[in-house]
Amino acid sequence: MKTPSLPTPPRRRRGLHLTAMVLALALLFLIDTATRYEVAVSVFYTVIILAMAHALTWRGLIVLSGSCVALTWLSFLITSYGDQRAGLVNMLISTVAIVITGYLACTAELARAAAHEAQARLLRISRIHSLEGLTTSIAHELNQPLAAIVTSGHACQRWMEQDPPQLDKARQALQRILGDADRASGIIARVRKLSKGEPASTRPFVFNAAVREVLALSHAEMQRLDIAMRADLAPGLPLALADPVQVQQVIANLVLNAMEATALVDVARRTILVESLQQADKLVFRISDGGPGLPAGAQEQVFEPFWTTKHEGIGVGLSISRSIVEANGGHIWAEPHAPGGAVFTFSVPVAPAEGEA
Amino acid sequence: MTDAAMVYVVDDDNSVRAALEDLLASVGLPVRAFASAAQFLAQPLADVPACLVLDVRMPGLSGLEFQRQMQTLGLQLPVVFITGHGDIAMGVKAMKSGAIDFLAKPFRDQDLLDAIHQGIAQDRARRLADADRAEIGGRWQTLSDGEREVVQLVVKGLLNKQIAHQLQLSEVTVKVRRGNAMRKLQLSSLADLVRLTEKLGV
Numbered sequence: 001m002k003t004p005s006l007p008t009p010p011r012r013r014r015g016l017h018l019t020a021m022v023l024a025l026a027l028l029f030l031i032d033t034a035t036r037y038e039v040a041v042s043v044f045y046t047v048i049i050l051a052m053a054h055a056l057t058w059r060g061l062i063v064l065s066g067s068c069v070a071l072t073w074l075s076f077l078i079t080s081y082g083d084q085r086a087g088l089v090n091m092l093i094s095t096v097a098i099v100i101t102g103y104l105a106c107t108a109e110l111a112r113a114a115a116h117e118a119q120a121r122l123l124r125i126s127r128i129h130s131l132e133g134l135t136t137s138i139a140h141e142l143n144q145p146l147a148a149i150v151t152s153g154h155a156c157q158r159w160m161e162q163d164p165p166q167l168d169k170a171r172q173a174l175q176r177i178l179g180d181a182d183r184a185s186g187i188i189a190r191v192r193k194l195s196k197g198e199p200a201s202t203r204p205f206v207f208n209a210a211v212r213e214v215l216a217l218s219h220a221e222m223q224r225l226d227i228a229m230r231a232d233l234a235p236g237l238p239l240a241l242a243d244p245v246q247v248q249q250v251i252a253n254l255v256l257n258a259m260e261a262t263a264l265v266d267v268a269r270r271t272i273l274v275e276s277l278q279q280a281d282k283l284v285f286r287i288s289d290g291g292p293g294l295p296a297g298a299q300e301q302v303f304e305p306f307w308t309t310k311h312e313g314i315g316v317g318l319s320i321s322r323s324i325v326e327a328n329g330g331h332i333w334a335e336p337h338a339p340g341g342a343v344f345t346f347s348v349p350v351a352p353a354e355g356e357a
Numbered sequence: 358m359t360d361a362a363m364v365y366v367v368d369d370d371n372s373v374r375a376a377l378e379d380l381l382a383s384v385g386l387p388v389r390a391f392a393s394a395a396q397f398l399a400q401p402l403a404d405v406p407a408c409l410v411l412d413v414r415m416p417g418l419s420g421l422e423f424q425r426q427m428q429t430l431g432l433q434l435p436v437v438f439i440t441g442h443g444d445i446a447m448g449v450k451a452m453k454s455g456a457i458d459f460l461a462k463p464f465r466d467q468d469l470l471d472a473i474h475q476g477i478a479q480d481r482a483r484r485l486a487d488a489d490r491a492e493i494g495g496r497w498q499t500l501s502d503g504e505r506e507v508v509q510l511v512v513k514g515l516l517n518k519q520i521a522h523q524l525q526l527s528e529v530t531v532k533v534r535r536g537n538a539m540r541k542l543q544l545s546s547l548a549d550l551v552r553l554t555e556k557l558g559v
Contacts, residue, residue: 140441147441147462148372151380154466158383166383173379180372220441223414 017055024048032075037087042072042094046101053105065102069095137221142187145180152176204239204351207283208276214251225263227270234277241351242328250321254287254344261291282347290341299334361405362477366390367397368412380466394423408476413440424454435476496542497557504538507531512554
């Protein structure tokens with residue numbers, strides 16, 4: 001299974017970085033060569049290394065540092081005026097500075113890469129986790145059409161066995177069986193889509209349809225917990241521009257949280273409201289639960305890693321949700337719900353395309 | 358099934374409901390299906406032996422809760438539970454509260470039909486007993502107070518003489534009242550009289 005990742009910055013920006021780097025190197029080399037030995041221009045190579053620390057991999061940083069050292073030495077050889085001894089000392093100091101800077105940048109880059117890797121892994125864990133939370137629901141959701149198929153099959157058999165066989169009735173039963181089989185395979189397709197470890201792909205998609213798919217999968221669990229769920233999805237929304245699977249993962253996560261919170265209160269108060277709407281150039285998903293609500297002042301904390309109010313929670317769901325939403329160009333926030341409970345809201349950009357949902 | 362009967366199906370899943378309706382129709386059972394307990398309650402029940410096939414989990418009111426509510430509403434239908442995700446605890450609870458059977462979806466058609474037939478038979482027996490009780494209750498109402506007093510002492514095993522003494526009556530009066538009571542209740546033996554009073558709880 002491929003590890004899903006957050007969307008990376010566009011290629012164009014990286015190219016721009018590299019061009020700027022080459023120009024800066026060339027400029028610095030010319031100045032260094034043109035100035036006297038006593039002027040230690042080559043120390044400024046470290047600035048370039050630091051500037052590129054986030055744009056290059058650790059291998060790239062080693063190459064860059066090596067190039068800087070080579071250019072420093074080349075300048076030393078080409079420059080012909082000034083105090084050569086001072087120039088030699090300057091060159092050595094610059095070399096040491098460049099090597100140390102390069103080393104530090106490499107270490108930082110390696111740490112960043114490791115963090116990114118860990119985050120990607122957490123992302124996958126959370127996806128599996130949210131699917132796990134929905135397993136009961138999915139099983140029940142799938143069981144209904146299967147039960148209907150079995151019962152219709154029996155009925156069909158009995159119509160056929162009558163004398164004379166009731167072919168019309170049997171045909172109707174078969175028709176229902178086909179419809180229910182379609183329904184079952186639709187559920188499986190939805191689950192597969194959610195669990196697939198596809199690399200991130202940002203594309204326009206119908207926001208409400210994505211919301212509905214997740215809600216359909218959580219339907220049975222809502223029933224099991226006696227939760228009355230109301231979906232208030234704004235019609236005619238424009239397409240969203242994000243990774244649909246990741247967005248669904250965030251939705252699933254928020255829905256699961258809301259269900260868990262709501263299940264803690266009296267049956268009469270177990271309500272969840274799901275809304276979608278447009279705010280300027282963003283599409284907004286909002287879920288309000290009737291649970292016990294967040295502790296005072298925890299609205300920001302909930303998104304921090306390993307912060308949780310649940311007994312069995314590890315506190316990564318919301319922090320991952322925030323990473324996903326922000327990587328997709330949106331925001332996520334929490335507010336208290338007026339009659340008690342919590343409201344979680346996130347936004348994703350509207351696709352600039354001409355298509356209407 | 359020679360006599361009239363009716364099966365009520367309450368399940369919120371359209372596919373399952375349609376399939377059940379068709380299955381029962383295929384074996385010639387009259388059936389009426391509803392998407393919720395509220396819809397079911399909104400309809401007047403047919404005056405025939407019946408059985409209720411009830412999904413345990415439904416939006417609004419769970420099947421188990423509904424079964425409890427039926428008692429307070431005076432509904433005495435036998436219930437066959439069907440469930441999508443039943444656990445043992447739930448099954449035990451359902452059976453303890455008097456369900457005919459507890460079937461996990463998907464179930465064998467014969468299991469369901471057997472349970473339904475058992476439910477209908479049970480309902481028929483209950484209806485007959487009810488009618489019977491109503492009839493003898495009516496007969497009991499025709500007895501005079503004096504005759505009832507005598508009958509109540511007779512079934513305790515007292516002799517006519519003892520009854521006469523206790524009620525401060527002559528033995529002849531006791532004999533006459535006893536005879537009248539037996540005639541009005543259309544009974545011929547003391548044993549029948551004992552059974553009848555037991556049935557009536559008097």
